[in-house]
Amino acid sequence: MLDQFIYKPIHSLPESGEIASKSPSNIALVKYWGKKPIQIPTNPSISFTLTNCFTKTNISFKKSENFSFNFTVKGVEKPSFVPKIESFLERIKEWCPYIFSYQIDIDTENTFPHSSGIASSASGFSALALAVLELEQKITGISNENKYLKASFLSRLGSGSASRSLYGPAAIWGQHKNIPSTSDQYAIAYHDLHENFKNYQDTILLIDKGTKKVSSTVGHELMHNHPFSKQRFSQASSNLESMINVLKSGDLHKFISITESEALTLHAMMMTSSPYFILMKQGTLAAIEKIWSFRSESKVPLSFTLDAGANVHLLYPLAYKQQVLDFIDNELIVFCQNQHYISDEVGSGANIISASYA
Ligand code: 2P0
Numbered sequence: 086m087l088d089q090f091i092y093k094p095i096h097s098l099p100e101s102g103e104i105a106s107k108s109p110s111n112i113a114l115v116k117y118w119g120k121k122p123i124q125i126p127t128n129p130s131i132s133f134t135l136t137n138c139f140t141k142t143n144i145s146f147k148k149s150e151n152f153s154f155n156f157t158v159k160g161v162e163k164p165s166f167v168p169k170i171e172s173f174l175e176r177i178k179e180w181c182p183y184i185f186s187y188q189i190d191i192d193t194e195n196t197f198p199h200s201s202g203i204a205s206s207a208s209g210f211s212a213l214a215l216a217v218l219e220l221e222q223k224i225t226g227i228s229n230e231n232k233y234l235k236a237s238f239l240s241r242l243g244s245g246s247a248s249r250s251l252y253g254p255a256a257i258w259g260q261h262k263n264i265p266s267t268s269d270q271y272a273i274a275y276h277d278l279h280e281n282f283k284n285y286q287d288t289i290l291l292i293d294k295g296t297k298k299v300s301s302t303v304g305h306e307l308m309h310n311h312p313f314s315k316q317r318f319s320q321a322s323s324n325l326e327s328m329i330n331v332l333k334s335g336d337l338h339k340f341i342s343i344t345e346s347e348a349l350t351l352h353a354m355m356m357t358s359s360p361y362f363i364l365m366k367q368g369t370l371a372a373i374e375k376i377w378s379f380r381s382e383s384k385v386p387l388s389f390t391l392d393a394g395a396n397v398h399l400l401y402p403l404a405y406k407q408q409v410l411d412f413i414d415n416e417l418i419v420f421c422q423n424q425h426y427i428s429d430e431v432g433s434g435a436n437i438i439s440a441s442y443a
Pocket residue numbers: 112113115116117118120124130204206207243244245246247301302305351391392393
């Protein structure tokens with residue numbers, strides 16, 4: 086099944102070059118929570134790809150007898166990120182041996198504030214993987230379709246949710262017996278969106294900007310021997326199927342109920358694991374209650390979802406944007422640290438900004 090990702094050079098390696106890529110973050114509607122080695126999900130997931138929260142990555146490379154890499158964020162060295170990138174490069178070595186013929190400088194930049202509580206691993210690894218695949222395309226002439234598929238496969242080896250960031254407007258990762266072409270190895274694009282979901286909005290309330298209390302690695306591990314894991318994995322599979330029907334039909338009522346149930350279930354899993362965690366803050370709960378009252382009074386189809394943290398993602402159709410922004414300013418902003426929230430919307434995935442070779 087992975088034969089399609091085997092490296093088959095037909096041209097010689099460029100002496101040097103520079104590639105810039107960008108890739109957005111994504112927000113899961115049906116959540117990935119639990120994995121097996123190496124980065125194989127224990128249930129399938131689907132996410133909306135975002136637009137404004139993205140990582141821009143620049144790689145410049147020069148042929149060298151000895152492989153080395155240097156990692157910077159906006160030109161400043163970040164030693165704390167190096168081990169993760171090192172292990173990523175080690176994992177992709179058998180699939181992309183050519184990178185070890187170079188000395189590589191990787192510089193990266195996020196549009197969302199670092200330590201805003203928004204994970205940069207999804208956008209970061211997918212931007213890096215796509216830049217690497219751009220070089221591979223130069224050497225092998227693979228198709229654009231395979232370039233994105235392999236970039237998704239490599240991204241997964243860096244961070245599971247990163248596999249979904251390559252494509253918009255939505256992406257499915259993880260094998261599902263009733264959904265053709267799905268795979269545990271990589272994500273596939275999902276395009277069949279009803280008009281209601283075109284340009285769907287995601288406004289992110291930054292309730293707690295601190296670093297995550299539970300790393301995703303630890304979080305996924307909590308699903309091993311979890312008393313409810315079996316039920317959870319089968320629930321996620323069935324929610325994915327229902328969600329796809331909803332995305333096609335435009336049933337906003339059902340969208341709200343699946344999305345919110347998924348968010349609360351993710352947190353319920355963490356509250357019932359051993360050890361247990363509560364990642365919501367008081368502001369998270371207060372915001373959820375306000376959202377429910379607002380929805381019931383205004384009939385605006387506003388829903389929320391959560392990542393593995395305290396921040397609240399508000400999801401709603403573009404047509405209600407002003408009404409929701411007024412609601413945020415009047416009632417929700419008090420729960421945001423430094424009154425900070427991020428306005429985002431569904432987007433089209435990762436792309437190459439520039440590439441030059443010598
Ligand atoms: C998701 N999350 O589906 C779920 C929902 C957070 C909550 O995937 O260990 O950073 O790098 O594979 O992808 C966050 O976990 O985990 C995540 P790794 P990742 O988006």
